[in-house]
Amino acid sequence: MRYNKITDEIVAGLKNIVGPSNVVLDPEKLGVYAGDEVPEAEWKHLPEVVVKPENAEQVAEVIKLANREMIPVTPRGAGTGLAAGAVPMLGGIVLSLEKMNRILEIDKENLFMVVEPGVTTGEVQQRAQEEGYFYAGDPCSADSSFIGGNVATNAGGNKAVKYGTTSRHIYGMEVVTPTGEITTLGGKCVKSSTGYDLVHLLVGSEGTLGIVTKVYLKLLPRPLHNAVLLVPFADMQTAIDIVPKIMTNGGIIPTSIEFMDNLCIKSAEGYLNRTLPYGDAGAYIIIEVEAYTESQLxxxxxxxxxxxxxxxxxxxxxxxxxxxxxxxxKARRYLAEALRVTSPVYCMEDIVVPVSNIPRVLAEISQIAEKYSVKIPCFGHAGDGNIHACLLKGNMDDAAWYAVKEKVLDEMYTVTHTHGGKLSGEHGIGAKRKKFMARFTDPVQLKMIKAIKKALDPNLILNPDKVIDVD
Amino acid sequence: MRYNKITDEIVAGLKNIVGPSNVVLDPEKLGVYAGDEVPEAEWKHLPEVVVKPENAEQVAEVIKLANREMIPVTPRGAGTGLAAGAVPMLGGIVLSLEKMNRILEIDKENLFMVVEPGVTTGEVQQRAQEEGYFYAGDPCSADSSFIGGNVATNAGGNKAVKYGTTSRHIYGMEVVTPTGEITTLGGKCVKSSTGYDLVHLLVGSEGTLGIVTKVYLKLLPRPLHNAVLLVPFADMQTAIDIVPKIMTNGGIIPTSIEFMDNLCIKSAEGYLNRTLPYGDAGAYIIIEVEAYTESQLxxxxxxxxxxxxxxxxxxxxxxxxxxxxxxxxKARRYLAEALRVTSPVYCMEDIVVPVSNIPRVLAEISQIAEKYSVKIPCFGHAGDGNIHACLLKGNMDDAAWYAVKEKVLDEMYTVTHTHGGKLSGEHGIGAKRKKFMARFTDPVQLKMIKAIKKALDPNLILNPDKVIDVD
Incomplete structure (x- = not known):
C-alpha cells in the first residue's frame, strides 16, 4: 500500500497548521465531505480528516506534511461536482477551500477580478454586474458551485457557445503544487508566449496537479439586453441542423443554444404541472441572444x-x-430536478460530440434505451455538442440497476466514441468515469498524462484515484 | 556531450525514411535553414542535414531515429520566427514541414478547417473567406508564416483583442511526440473535460514537446463590414487610457487596438515619404471594428x-x-520595414504587460533610451498590452552595439518585470530570450517546465537549447 493512515500525531500537525477549529474529525461532520452530487453509494467515501485552510501558506504546509507522511489529499470546493472528483476514495485528508472565499480585487483598468477559490460562481457574476461588468462563466450550478471547482473541471454551462468554457476566462492563478510550493502562473497579461501554458494545463486537471488558491478572472463588457427564443421542432435532426445555419447564414453566435428531447419535455410538463406548447414535439431548442444595444438585439x-x-x-x-x-x-433549468422527481436515482452522463453528430448519437442512445427497456431522457448544450444523457433507475431493484447501468453506459460510450466524441464535456472524469478513460484516450496520450502527473506529483499525493490510474 | 554528430549511416537512414530528394546536405542550401528573421549573426547556426518529411509517419520515423542516435531535431515552419526558435543551435537535423502543406478538410457542419502545418496562415484565411467563413488568427506575418509556426509560438497579431491568440482557434491536433509516436489530441468537439488539456500545453511550446502534423482550426461567421479609425493623441498615457473606456463605457471589444509612439510615426513618415496628420502627436491609436451588419458597424x-x-x-x-x-x-503595417530602413540591424522585443501599465513602461523605456543615447521606437497591440520595443543599432560599431544592447535589454526587462509583465507576448522565447527566462518564471515554475519537458522528451531530442535550459 502506497499511502499511510492518519495518526494522532498527524492530526496534531494539521491542527498546528490550520488551527484546531479548522480540523474536522467528528464522524457525523465528516459525512458531509464523503460525496458530491453523484447520487449513488459507490461514489461516497469518508475522509479520515477534513482541514479548512485559510490561506495559501496553510495549504502548502498541509501538502508538505501529506508528502512527508504519504497521506492522500483530496481538494474540495462546494461539493457540487457530478463525477465524484472531490470524493476521498482512498480516505486521508479532504482539503476544503470553503474558508478561502474572498473577492480580493476588481481591476477596472485591466478588467480583471481576482478571487479566492471558495467564492461561489454566482457571487462572482453578481459582483461583476454590480460593478458594471460581466463574468461569462455560467455553469448551471452557479448559485452553489465554487469558482475553484469551475477551474478544476473546466466547467461549461449555458453560455459556453459564445464565451467558451471556464478555461477562456482564466488568465492567471496562484497555485500550491503537489509538493507544497506556492507559485503564481500567468496574471493580468492578456497574452503570453513565455514558456509553457501551465495555467491551462492546470484548468481541468481536477485537482490532480495543484490546488488553486487565487484566480485571475477576465471581465467583459456587460451585455445590456437579452432575449430568449423557444422553438419546437418535429424531430431532433431538423432541430440540430439549425445550429450551423444560425452561425453561418445568420452570422450570429448566440449566447446559448440548448436542446431537450421529448422525454425531457414530458418530464418538465409533469414537474411544472402544466402543458407546454407543442408538448409532443420531437425537440425543443432554446436560444438566448445578448447584445449591448436594443436594436442589435x-x-x-x-x-x-x-x-x-x-x-x-x-x-x-x-x-x-x-x-x-x-x-x-424554467422548462430547461429545472430539468435535473424534474428528472429526479421521476426517478430519485439516475446516472447523468456528460458526453460531448461534434455538433453535427448530436442527432445520430441521440438516435442510437434511443435504440439502446429500447433494447434494455430503460428511459434515457437527453438534454444539453446543442451549440457545443454536449449531451446530458440521464439514465433513470425508475423502479428497478438495485441489482438490476447496476447490471443494466453497466451495459447501457458501455454501449453509450461506444456510440460516443464512434462519432468522434469525448467522455465528458464539462463535468470531468473524477472517480466515476476513470475506468472509461482508456477508451477515449489512446495509449500515447495516457502515457503523456501519466508522465506529466508523475513529473509534477512524484508521491501521487494530490487527488489520487481520479482521472486515470497512474500506477 | 549529450548529442552525436550526423554520420553517413544516419544520412542513409534519413534518405530511407523521407526519400533521397527530401534530404538536404548541400552546404549552400543548408544556409537557408540556418536562421529565422532575427537579423543578428549570433542567432544563425547551420544544420548538419535538413529533412522534409511528407507525412506524420515519416516525421515519426525521423524522430525515432534521432532518439536512437541521439541527434537533436529542430522543427521548422516558414522560418519567419522572431526568437531564433527554429535555429538549430546545436546542429543536427532540421525537420522542415514545408512539404506538408495541404488543406485537408472544410467541415461546414461543425465549422472546422483541418490543415497540415506547412499551410501559410494567409492561405487559411483566404480559403476560409472563399467558403464564406472566417479564420480569426492573424499574425502580421500571415502572408508567409506557416500555421504550424503559429501554433508553436501561440502567435498573436492584430486581431487578438477580440478573438484571442492562436491558442483559442485550435481545438485539436495530430502530433508526433518527442519519442516518435503519433497521436491525435482533441478534435472537433468544441468542449471537453476528458483528461488534461494537452492540446493547449502543446500550443506555444515552440516545438519542444511535439511536432504538430495536423491542426483542427475553428472557423467563425465572417464579419461582413469593417471600419478603421486613426486617432492621434497628445501623449501616450491619454492614448492608452482609452482602451478600458471603449470596452466598459462603449461595451465594444474592437478587433484591433494598435498604438505607435512618435518615433514610429516619424519613421513611417520617412518610409512612406509623406507627412502624416498630426505627425507630432505623442501617440497614434488605430482601432478596427468588424460587424456582421452595416448598421451595427x-x-x-x-x-x-x-x-x-x-x-x-x-x-x-x-x-x-x-x-x-x-x-x-499602411503606417502601422510597414513599420518593421520602415525601422529596418532607418537601421538595418535592430533588436525587436516583444514584451507584454497589463494594458494599464503600457504608458509607465514606455516612459521608462524612453528614459533607458536617453540614458544610453539610443533610439527605441515602440509600437504594438494596445488592446492586449503587447509592446514591440525596437532597439536600433543605427551607426554604432559592432562592439558598441553588443555592449549597449546587453545593458538596454537587461534594464528593459527589469522594467517589464516590475510592472507585472512577461518576456514575450507572441513571438516566443526560442534561443534568443532563453537566458532571461529565469527572471520571468520563478524557480517553482522553472522546475515544473523542466519536469514536463523531461517527462515527455526523456532524451531531450526535440528543439534543445530553446525556451529553458533543462539540464
Whole structure:
C-alpha cells in the first residue's frame, strides 16, 4: 500500500497548521465531505480528516506534511461536482477551500477580478454586474458551485457557445503544487508566449496537479439586453441542423443554444404541472441572444427566428422580458430536478460530440434505451455538442440497476466514441468515469498524462484515484 | 556531450525514411535553414542535414531515429520566427514541414478547417473567406508564416483583442511526440473535460514537446463590414487610457487596438515619404471594428469615435472603405520595414504587460533610451498590452552595439518585470530570450517546465537549447 493512515500525531500537525477549529474529525461532520452530487453509494467515501485552510501558506504546509507522511489529499470546493472528483476514495485528508472565499480585487483598468477559490460562481457574476461588468462563466450550478471547482473541471454551462468554457476566462492563478510550493502562473497579461501554458494545463486537471488558491478572472463588457427564443421542432435532426445555419447564414453566435428531447419535455410538463406548447414535439431548442444595444438585439433575434421558421421550426416563442424569459428557461433549468422527481436515482452522463453528430448519437442512445427497456431522457448544450444523457433507475431493484447501468453506459460510450466524441464535456472524469478513460484516450496520450502527473506529483499525493490510474 | 554528430549511416537512414530528394546536405542550401528573421549573426547556426518529411509517419520515423542516435531535431515552419526558435543551435537535423502543406478538410457542419502545418496562415484565411467563413488568427506575418509556426509560438497579431491568440482557434491536433509516436489530441468537439488539456500545453511550446502534423482550426461567421479609425493623441498615457473606456463605457471589444509612439510615426513618415496628420502627436491609436451588419458597424465606430474625442483624441479619421483603410493601416503595417530602413540591424522585443501599465513602461523605456543615447521606437497591440520595443543599432560599431544592447535589454526587462509583465507576448522565447527566462518564471515554475519537458522528451531530442535550459 502506497499511502499511510492518519495518526494522532498527524492530526496534531494539521491542527498546528490550520488551527484546531479548522480540523474536522467528528464522524457525523465528516459525512458531509464523503460525496458530491453523484447520487449513488459507490461514489461516497469518508475522509479520515477534513482541514479548512485559510490561506495559501496553510495549504502548502498541509501538502508538505501529506508528502512527508504519504497521506492522500483530496481538494474540495462546494461539493457540487457530478463525477465524484472531490470524493476521498482512498480516505486521508479532504482539503476544503470553503474558508478561502474572498473577492480580493476588481481591476477596472485591466478588467480583471481576482478571487479566492471558495467564492461561489454566482457571487462572482453578481459582483461583476454590480460593478458594471460581466463574468461569462455560467455553469448551471452557479448559485452553489465554487469558482475553484469551475477551474478544476473546466466547467461549461449555458453560455459556453459564445464565451467558451471556464478555461477562456482564466488568465492567471496562484497555485500550491503537489509538493507544497506556492507559485503564481500567468496574471493580468492578456497574452503570453513565455514558456509553457501551465495555467491551462492546470484548468481541468481536477485537482490532480495543484490546488488553486487565487484566480485571475477576465471581465467583459456587460451585455445590456437579452432575449430568449423557444422553438419546437418535429424531430431532433431538423432541430440540430439549425445550429450551423444560425452561425453561418445568420452570422450570429448566440449566447446559448440548448436542446431537450421529448422525454425531457414530458418530464418538465409533469414537474411544472402544466402543458407546454407543442408538448409532443420531437425537440425543443432554446436560444438566448445578448447584445449591448436594443436594436442589435432585435436584429439578432429576428434573424434567428426567421432562420428557424425557414428550416422546420414549428413556431418561435420570444421571451423579451424577465417574466417571459423565466417561463421559457424554467422548462430547461429545472430539468435535473424534474428528472429526479421521476426517478430519485439516475446516472447523468456528460458526453460531448461534434455538433453535427448530436442527432445520430441521440438516435442510437434511443435504440439502446429500447433494447434494455430503460428511459434515457437527453438534454444539453446543442451549440457545443454536449449531451446530458440521464439514465433513470425508475423502479428497478438495485441489482438490476447496476447490471443494466453497466451495459447501457458501455454501449453509450461506444456510440460516443464512434462519432468522434469525448467522455465528458464539462463535468470531468473524477472517480466515476476513470475506468472509461482508456477508451477515449489512446495509449500515447495516457502515457503523456501519466508522465506529466508523475513529473509534477512524484508521491501521487494530490487527488489520487481520479482521472486515470497512474500506477 | 549529450548529442552525436550526423554520420553517413544516419544520412542513409534519413534518405530511407523521407526519400533521397527530401534530404538536404548541400552546404549552400543548408544556409537557408540556418536562421529565422532575427537579423543578428549570433542567432544563425547551420544544420548538419535538413529533412522534409511528407507525412506524420515519416516525421515519426525521423524522430525515432534521432532518439536512437541521439541527434537533436529542430522543427521548422516558414522560418519567419522572431526568437531564433527554429535555429538549430546545436546542429543536427532540421525537420522542415514545408512539404506538408495541404488543406485537408472544410467541415461546414461543425465549422472546422483541418490543415497540415506547412499551410501559410494567409492561405487559411483566404480559403476560409472563399467558403464564406472566417479564420480569426492573424499574425502580421500571415502572408508567409506557416500555421504550424503559429501554433508553436501561440502567435498573436492584430486581431487578438477580440478573438484571442492562436491558442483559442485550435481545438485539436495530430502530433508526433518527442519519442516518435503519433497521436491525435482533441478534435472537433468544441468542449471537453476528458483528461488534461494537452492540446493547449502543446500550443506555444515552440516545438519542444511535439511536432504538430495536423491542426483542427475553428472557423467563425465572417464579419461582413469593417471600419478603421486613426486617432492621434497628445501623449501616450491619454492614448492608452482609452482602451478600458471603449470596452466598459462603449461595451465594444474592437478587433484591433494598435498604438505607435512618435518615433514610429516619424519613421513611417520617412518610409512612406509623406507627412502624416498630426505627425507630432505623442501617440497614434488605430482601432478596427468588424460587424456582421452595416448598421451595427456604424453604431460601433460612432460610439468609439465619440469616446476618443471626449477623452483627449485630437481628431478621428475614419477609414470606411478599402482605400482609406489601407492608407491608415499602411503606417502601422510597414513599420518593421520602415525601422529596418532607418537601421538595418535592430533588436525587436516583444514584451507584454497589463494594458494599464503600457504608458509607465514606455516612459521608462524612453528614459533607458536617453540614458544610453539610443533610439527605441515602440509600437504594438494596445488592446492586449503587447509592446514591440525596437532597439536600433543605427551607426554604432559592432562592439558598441553588443555592449549597449546587453545593458538596454537587461534594464528593459527589469522594467517589464516590475510592472507585472512577461518576456514575450507572441513571438516566443526560442534561443534568443532563453537566458532571461529565469527572471520571468520563478524557480517553482522553472522546475515544473523542466519536469514536463523531461517527462515527455526523456532524451531531450526535440528543439534543445530553446525556451529553458533543462539540464
Amino acid at each position: 432585435e436584429a439578432d433575434f429576428e434573424t434567428i427566428g426567421n432562420i428557424c421558421l425557414e428550416n422546420g421550426g414549428l413556431e418561435v416563442f420570444v421571451g423579451d422580458n424577465k417574466s417571459s424569459q423565466e417561463k421559457i428557461w | 456604424e453604431a460601433d465606430f460612432e460610439t468609439i469615435g465619440n469616446i476618443c474625442l471626449e477623452n483627449g483624441g485630437l481628431e478621428v479619421f475614419v477609414g470606411d472603405n478599402k482605400s482609406s483603410q489601407e492608407k491608415i493601416w
